Amino acid sequence: MWNSERNMEAPQSPVKTAAVLVIGDEILSGRTQDTNSGAIARFLMGFGIDLKEIRVVSDDQAEIVAGLNALRTRYDFVFTSGGIGPTHDDITADAVAKAFGVDIGYHSEAYALLEARYPPGDFNDMRKRMARIPHGASLIKNTVSVAPGFHIGNVYVMAGVPMVMRAMLEAIAPEMPRGVTVTSVTISAQIPEGAIAETLAAIQKANPTVSIGSYPFYSEAGPGTQLVARGRDVQIVEGAASAIEAMLREKAVRFERL
Amino acid sequence: MWNSERNMEAPQSPVKTAAVLVIGDEILSGRTQDTNSGAIARFLMGFGIDLKEIRVVSDDQAEIVAGLNALRTRYDFVFTSGGIGPTHDDITADAVAKAFGVDIGYHSEAYALLEARYPPGDFNDMRKRMARIPHGASLIKNTVSVAPGFHIGNVYVMAGVPMVMRAMLEAIAPEMPRGVTVTSVTISAQIPEGAIAETLAAIQKANPTVSIGSYPFYSEAGPGTQLVARGRDVQIVEGAASAIEAMLREKAVRFERL
Numbered sequence: 001m002w003n004s005e006r007n008m009e010a011p012q013s014p015v016k017t018a019a020v021l022v023i024g025d026e027i028l029s030g031r032t033q034d035t036n037s038g039a040i041a042r043f044l045m046g047f048g049i050d051l052k053e054i055r056v057v058s059d060d061q062a063e064i065v066a067g068l069n070a071l072r073t074r075y076d077f078v079f080t081s082g083g084i085g086p087t088h089d090d091i092t093a094d095a096v097a098k099a100f101g102v103d104i105g106y107h108s109e110a111y112a113l114l115e116a117r118y119p120p121g122d123f124n125d126m127r128k129r130m131a132r133i134p135h136g137a138s139l140i141k142n143t144v145s146v147a148p149g150f151h152i153g154n155v156y157v158m159a160g161v162p163m164v165m166r167a168m169l170e171a172i173a174p175e176m177p178r179g180v181t182v183t184s185v186t187i188s189a190q191i192p193e194g195a196i197a198e199t200l201a202a203i204q205k206a207n208p209t210v211s212i213g214s215y216p217f218y219s220e221a222g223p224g225t226q227l228v229a230r231g232r233d234v235q236i237v238e239g240a241a242s243a244i245e246a247m248l249r250e251k252a253v254r255f256e257r258l
Numbered sequence: 259m260w261n262s263e264r265n266m267e268a269p270q271s272p273v274k275t276a277a278v279l280v281i282g283d284e285i286l287s288g289r290t291q292d293t294n295s296g297a298i299a300r301f302l303m304g305f306g307i308d309l310k311e312i313r314v315v316s317d318d319q320a321e322i323v324a325g326l327n328a329l330r331t332r333y334d335f336v337f338t339s340g341g342i343g344p345t346h347d348d349i350t351a352d353a354v355a356k357a358f359g360v361d362i363g364y365h366s367e368a369y370a371l372l373e374a375r376y377p378p379g380d381f382n383d384m385r386k387r388m389a390r391i392p393h394g395a396s397l398i399k400n401t402v403s404v405a406p407g408f409h410i411g412n413v414y415v416m417a418g419v420p421m422v423m424r425a426m427l428e429a430i431a432p433e434m435p436r437g438v439t440v441t442s443v444t445i446s447a448q449i450p451e452g453a454i455a456e457t458l459a460a461i462q463k464a465n466p467t468v469s470i471g472s473y474p475f476y477s478e479a480g481p482g483t484q485l486v487a488r489g490r491d492v493q494i495v496e497g498a499a500s501a502i503e504a505m506l507r508e509k510a511v512r513f514e515r516l
Contacts, residue, residue, distance in 0.1 A: 027295075027296075052316060052321075053316075054313065055314075085472070085474060087472035088470070089462075089469075089471050124456060125456065126455030126459065184289070186289075194380075197382070198382060205346075212347065215284060218421065
């Protein structure tokens with residue numbers, strides 16, 4: 001059902017889709033703010049890949065397996081973040097192996113990389129856990145702290161530490177497909193959204209290939225609205241943005257492009 | 259399968275569970291950082307309710323309906339954020355009605371509240387959209403901008419603007435059940451997690467009712483680890499935290515409780 005609907009919306013577009021699976025109790029407890037999803041979202045935007053869903057699940061094998069299988073069968077790519085370190089709560093690699101129904105064991109290249117990283121005697125059994133990679137996976141380079149991520153099927157498994165995660169995104173960038181990117185125009189207007197909603201709906205209706213979003217905000221100057229026009233055809237997006245600006249001018253609203 | 263597993267882990271505990279469904283293209287595009295999930299997580303922690311999953315989906319009716327139905331059948335509570343304003347892209351109320359299989363129409367109290375808010379002539383058709391509430395739902399008060407959220411079944415539907423969302427959390431606080439809250443102790447240690455992973459695993463094994471998380475960080479003083487012990491029995495959590503501190507002292511590691 002999902003695929004047919006998506007195809008109906010964009011019949012000629014081979015737009016790739018993606019999901020993010022964040023693994024971590026620390027996000028669900030509100031202790032840590034997840035910034036990795038946003039970084040992955042912006043990364044994907046650069047390749048014209050549409051991020052369609054983000055899920056955050058706990059450090060629980062059954063949850064990770066179920067989430068990963070739901071997402072990897074539905075989207076072109078899945079990016080996971082978290083749970084690939086040396087401690088007992090790092091269970092992502094095993095969960096990914098289970099989701100794919102493959103074995104897991106020491107990956108010789110990962111093992112060698114990690115062994116070389118530590119002084120003799122410091123490459124203990126727990127650190128060796130970071131060399132356990134599902135069979136059939138290829139490594140994702142970690143230029144920050146050596147311990148690699150990995151790529152299996154359509155799933156990219158990355159670290160949770162933001163600096164390391166971003167380094168892994170850089171490492172996989174060369175293998176990402178490049179599609180037509182989305183052009184986005186943001187207009188900040190000093191008017192409550194309800195006062196322009198009707199005209200805005202008409203502009204949306206006249207531009208079905210542009211996604212027009214309306215995001216209210218409150219500032220010292222009073223209620224305002226950020227209007228965002230997004231689409232893959234630059235000229236059509238520009239046309240919709242111009243229509244929004246014309247509407248604001250007609251209503252004598254103060255606005256600026258961001 | 260999920261429920262039986264959860265029950266096995268905590269057979270005597272009537273711990274309530276929850277999920278968050280964030281609705282918004284602006285999060286998926288990386289334009290806006292979602293902070294509502296974290297605010298809801300911390301809110302739930304105050305009531306001893308476990309947040310088990312967060313999902314972010316796009317402004318698409320089928321996505322919202324599917325996400326909501328998956329979550330509301332699995333967890334005790336679902337909290338949604340986003341998509342209840344006056345503009346064309348605000349489709350959450352209709353999606354919730356569809357998910358529950360109920361009709362939707364003007365709610366007399368919501369209508370009256372909104373009508374009273376605007377000067378004569380300003381309560382236009384698009385603003386009236388904010389008075390459309392699924393049948394059988396009760397309103398959630400909005401002390402910031404009047405337009406209410408609503409509560410139907412085990413689902414709380416709230417605004418996306420963080421200030422408004424937080425006001426709605428305050429409004430529903432009195433009706434939240436109060437369970438045993440989780441006690442959390444965080445210890446920041448100036449040592450890489452791989453150097454303490456083995457002892458940490460032993461402490462985790464000795465304290466099965468405590469969830470011990472290990473979160474590496476990088477600071478000017480070198481690699482460090484935040485160790486978090488969480489559980490519902492204060493004494494047992496304190497015992498696990500003391501064991502962690504004893505381990506750090508034995509290894510002459512600099513540490514502090516946060």
